[in-house]
Amino acid sequence: MGRSMLDLWVGIFVVAGVAALVILAFKVGNMSSLGSGETYEINANFDNIGGLKPRASIKSAGVVVGRVKSISFNNERFMAKVTMDIDAGYKFPKDTTASILTSGLLGEQYVGLDGGGDDQILKGGDTLRLTQSAVVLEKLISQFLFDKAAEGAPAK
Amino acid sequence: MAHRSLPTIRSIGASAIDNVMRLGYATRFIGLTIAHSGTSFARPGLIIRELYFTGVLSLIIILVSGLFVGMVLGLQGYQTLTTYGSESALGVLVALSLVRELGPVVAALLFASRAGSAMTAEIGLMKATEQLSAMEMMAVDPIARVVAPRFWAGVISMPLLAAMFSAMGIFGGYIVGVVLIGVDEGSFWSQMQSAVDVREDVVNGVIKSFVFGVAITWISLFEGYDAPPTAEGVSGATTRTVVTSSLAVLGLDFILTSFMFRGI
Amino acid sequence: MVTLPISFRIRTLFQAATDVVASEFFIEIKDVNFAYGRRPILTGINMTIPRGMVVAIMGISGSGKTTLLRLIGGVLKPTSGEIWIDGECTSALDQAGIYRLRRRMGMLFQFGALFTDLSVFDNVAFQMREHTELPESMIRDLVMMKLHAVGLRGAHKLMPAELSGGMARRVALARAIALDPLIMMYDEPFTGLDPISLGVIANLVRQLNDTLGTTSLVVTHDVQEALNVVDYVYYLADGKMKAHGTPETMRADKDPLVHQFVYGEAEGPVAYQYPGKDYGEELKLGKRCEASPPGGRREASPAGGRHGA
Numbered sequence: 001m002g003r004s005m006l007d008l009w010v011g012i013f014v015v016a017g018v019a020a021l022v023i024l025a026f027k028v029g030n031m032s033s034l035g036s037g038e039t040y041e042i043n044a045n046f047d048n049i050g051g052l053k054p055r056a057s058i059k060s061a062g063v064v065v066g067r068v069k070s071i072s073f074n075n076e077r078f079m080a081k082v083t084m085d086i087d088a089g090y091k092f093p094k095d096t097t098a099s100i101l102t103s104g105l106l107g108e109q110y111v112g113l114d115g116g117g118d119d120q121i122l123k124g125g126d127t128l129r130l131t132q133s134a135v136v137l138e139k140l141i142s143q144f145l146f147d148k149a150a151e152g153a154p155a156k
Numbered sequence: 157m158a159h160r161s162l163p164t165i166r167s168i169g170a171s172a173i174d175n176v177m178r179l180g181y182a183t184r185f186i187g188l189t190i191a192h193s194g195t196s197f198a199r200p201g202l203i204i205r206e207l208y209f210t211g212v213l214s215l216i217i218i219l220v221s222g223l224f225v226g227m228v229l230g231l232q233g234y235q236t237l238t239t240y241g242s243e244s245a246l247g248v249l250v251a252l253s254l255v256r257e258l259g260p261v262v263a264a265l266l267f268a269s270r271a272g273s274a275m276t277a278e279i280g281l282m283k284a285t286e287q288l289s290a291m292e293m294m295a296v297d298p299i300a301r302v303v304a305p306r307f308w309a310g311v312i313s314m315p316l317l318a319a320m321f322s323a324m325g326i327f328g329g330y331i332v333g334v335v336l337i338g339v340d341e342g343s344f345w346s347q348m349q350s351a352v353d354v355r356e357d358v359v360n361g362v363i364k365s366f367v368f369g370v371a372i373t374w375i376s377l378f379e380g381y382d383a384p385p386t387a388e389g390v391s392g393a394t395t396r397t398v399v400t401s402s403l404a405v406l407g408l409d410f411i412l413t414s415f416m417f418r419g420i
Numbered sequence: 421m422v423t424l425p426i427s428f429r430i431r432t433l434f435q436a437a438t439d440v441v442a443s444e445f446f447i448e449i450k451d452v453n454f455a456y457g458r459r460p461i462l463t464g465i466n467m468t469i470p471r472g473m474v475v476a477i478m479g480i481s482g483s484g485k486t487t488l489l490r491l492i493g494g495v496l497k498p499t500s501g502e503i504w505i506d507g508e509c510t511s512a513l514d515q516a517g518i519y520r521l522r523r524r525m526g527m528l529f530q531f532g533a534l535f536t537d538l539s540v541f542d543n544v545a546f547q548m549r550e551h552t553e554l555p556e557s558m559i560r561d562l563v564m565m566k567l568h569a570v571g572l573r574g575a576h577k578l579m580p581a582e583l584s585g586g587m588a589r590r591v592a593l594a595r596a597i598a599l600d601p602l603i604m605m606y607d608e609p610f611t612g613l614d615p616i617s618l619g620v621i622a623n624l625v626r627q628l629n630d631t632l633g634t635t636s637l638v639v640t641h642d643v644q645e646a647l648n649v650v651d652y653v654y655y656l657a658d659g660k661m662k663a664h665g666t667p668e669t670m671r672a673d674k675d676p677l678v679h680q681f682v683y684g685e686a687e688g689p690v691a692y693q694y695p696g697k698d699y700g701e702e703l704k705l706g707k708r709c710e711a712s713p714p715g716g717r718r719e720a721s722p723a724g725g726r727h728g729a
Contacts, residue, residue, distance in 0.1 A: 017316025286533035
């Protein structure tokens with residue numbers, strides 16, 4: 001194995017390896033969590049966040065517009081405070097509603113933003129006023145049973 | 157009066173102490189290797205030469221195995237996903253399994269058996285034929301000249317090989333899933349793209365393969381360097397390399413996975 | 421007799437460059453003891469070797485000869501005592517100092533210990549490439565010179581696996597003298613060679629010593645070949661220096677130990693039988709039989725015969 005042949009093969013090897021890494025990074029995976037851009041922070045308080053986790057996506061009209069940065073418990077108001085990073089390219093009015101939704105029937109939870117009609121735009125550090133908590137299965141079931149019971153009683 | 161089982165207990169204790177001492181020696185050995193790496197970086201030709209023997213010569217087995225593993229994943233994955241009507245998620249299944257786990261782990265196991273055992277045998281034989289002593293007598297530090305270049309070559313090769321394994325595997329899954337079985341090509345790639353996250357999955361996979369590379373190369377080089385200079389000694393060392401490396405890879409995989417993938 | 425080219429008869433560049441100002445260059449071993457754990461290998465060794473001499477260190481297998489070589493080469497440190505090489509005490513040297521010392525030493529290992537992944541040329545060029553900044557063209561010339569001195573210039577493209585035992589050892593010799601060392605150490609250079617190669621190596625040891633002005637230490641148990649070549653002999657037994665003198669003195673020595681060794685006698689102070697049980701007991705014949713003479717068989721019962729009387 002001549003010296004130059006050896007170098008050639010090693011070069012091919014390294015190039016192929018790096019190419020594989022690049023393919024995995026760009027074609028196979030998505031770069032969204034690498035934060036390719038500026039973001040601004042928005043807060044929202046919820047009665048119940050359900051199964052929402054940090055780094056969950058924030059979508060509006062089904063398109064990802066940001067990521068949940070952190071979740072903390074507000075001990076005075078007994079509500080959950082969710083801090084979100086929204087992409088700087090998207091602007092939302094001050095009366096935007098944040099709801100916690102589930103993707104699919106049993107999928108992971110995300111925050112959905114519905115824009116309102118206010119003229120004023122949210123700035124970094126603002127808190128959303130309108131929120132809708134996650135749907136908790138037990139409450140749904142007990143509500144259903146209660147409705148069923150209420151239906152049955154007056155009919156007698 | 158000594159109990160009948162005392163000799164057994166004594167030998168277990170003795171071998172336990174021996175193993176701890178050996179681990180200490182191994183740690184000192186790797187410390188020396190890294191400390192004496194100056195020559196390797198000043199003369200990259202040394203590392204390049206070893207890259208050929210550890211990396212390039214492992215290419216065939218890695219690429220072919222990757223292809224087959226991916227193809228099997230495609231087949232098996234399809235079987236299972238059809239029962240839930242989720243064939244379009246085949247791309248996700250194949251890509252995540254490979255990038256997170258199978259790529260780094262299987263590539264590491266193959267690397268240990270092919271390149272690791274070769275390194276052990278080579279260094280063990282150099283020791284047995286007094287080549288290392290000859291080098292010492294010529295005032296050339298064998299650790300700097302022989303061991304360190306192999307260490308860095310192994311550490312560099314491992315992540316590259318694991319990435320190539322994963323890439324070939326995804327291609328294999330594509331061939332079986334889309335081309336042969338007929339899963340929709342668009343949803344194969346698009347669902348995969350949205351589910352595989354670069355930081356979470358790809359980077360973690362690379363970190364894993366890097367850690368495996370260090371572990372395997374360390375074990376291979378140490379076993380070779382410490383082998384008794386006889387035929388049985390070298391053959392025993394080669395076997396130990398493969399066994400210890402494989403166990404280390406699987407153990408480290410569990411530890412790393414539990415750190416990286418909790419709460420997802 | 422092999423005559424070396426003129427180039428060797430002149431003190432070469434390297435030697436002139438590394439020549440130390442010290443007037444008398446010699447090896448001195450003072451009261452050296454070496455033990456491996458609790459097992460003593462060498463006890464009370466005293467040697468003085470003047471510059472330019474070929475000295476043989478002889479003894480039966482296991483007498484500590486190779487250990488002595490390793491001590492001189494700095495691979496091992498003596499448990500007590502001092503080794504002085506060219507006015508420097510080796511025990512006082514740190515790792516860098518030992519490497520510096522070794523660059524002036526050459527060692528020929530028992531089976532050559534050539535680097536199997538390098539060609540003959542690259543093996544001989546190894547030290548030049550590692551320790552000097554010489555250009556490749558100069559290295560090529562020097563390698564060819566060294567190989568020519570050992571008679572293997574035409575073999576420079578071969579790989580070590582393609583060489584016979586004698587050839588491999590000659591290449592290893594060329595490699596060892598690559599930087600014109602001031603001390604040459606030979607570990608069993610005559611072992612396992614055919615008579616022609618034996619003669620060649622013995623000649624080379626003498627010639628190289630005289631033309632390069634080195635001091636040579638030959639560890640061997642090949643008595644006849646060694647006594648023809650060396651200037652002085654040290655005889656080791658059980659890790660102690662039992663006798664020393666010129667080859668003539670050794671041949672004439674009346675001491676039974678030395679005599680047995682020099683003339684290769686089967687019986688003498690060094691017993692034939694490895695220590696063990698009484699022979700008769702071993703064959704389950706009771707103590708009727710004495711330990712048998714070498715190879716001899718008494719009219720005892722056939723093996724596996726009756727137990728005890």
